[in-house]
Amino acid sequence: MRGAKQNRRWGMVGVIIVTLATAFALTSANPVALGVRHQVDIQRFKFTPASLVVAPGDTVVWVNLDIVPHTITAQDDSWDSQTLQTNDAWELRITEEMTGDYFCRFHPAMVGQVQVKLD
């Protein structure tokens, strides 16, 4: 009886070990892709670069170098940084559907573009 119980215990340990090993192997074979970080400077009422080509998973960082506040607002209103004061930075993790223009709500002539490239 004791032998049967011990066998069941060792059997469960074996299953757990095999499961963990399989998970580790799968993870190593398909590592999570790390996106690229892009920076856009806001200076003298311009976004530089004005147009950015990015991939899903990338991160775009906007930095306000002007003395007045700005916003980064999607033209379709799907995302908005809220107010960025001088030297504030705002990050956006890019997803597939984010291709489009953005602008500053306070100064609407300031326009930039994000192009999401799917490869």
Place this chain on the structure above:
Amino acid sequence: MTKKSVVITLLVALVALSSLSWAKSKSPADLNDLEIAHVAYTADSIDIRYAHLALAISKDPKVRAFADTMIRDHTIVNEKALALVKKLNVQPQDNFLSQTLVKQSDALIEEMRQLNGLAFDRRYAGNELSYHQAVNNLVGKTFIPNIQNPEVKALFEEALVIFKAHEGHAQHMVNALRNTHARR
């Protein structure tokens, strides 16, 4: 004419000449850095005043958003200017141009207060455009070339970028309101 009367006449002429105060040249190009700083602060404050009037009267969301931006941006420029004069340990100097701007703005505020609806919006937008055009021309062509202190010059150069953006925004607003019809 006796010798005594000639002498008296000459003395009177000398006194008259010495009491003449030659009129100071009244040109923006003659203003010094401290007077220029005072004009800039005054011009900013006037535009903030116009914006507050717009927020009190206008119901147009785009006009109100523009007014909010004027208050936000001009307040920051004034804060930077005050911080700079404090750092330099100087006092801006009142002058004929600041006084003229204030007098003109008082008259315009009185005029605009009598308006409402589309009439107010168009008057406000039109004035914002012409005001920014005039100030930008003065800052770019007269003040910046004449300013001596490099920090003051740098602040004015940065401010001019802001004010030119405002001018463009005002032009856009004028164009949009031109195509707007008054509600009956």
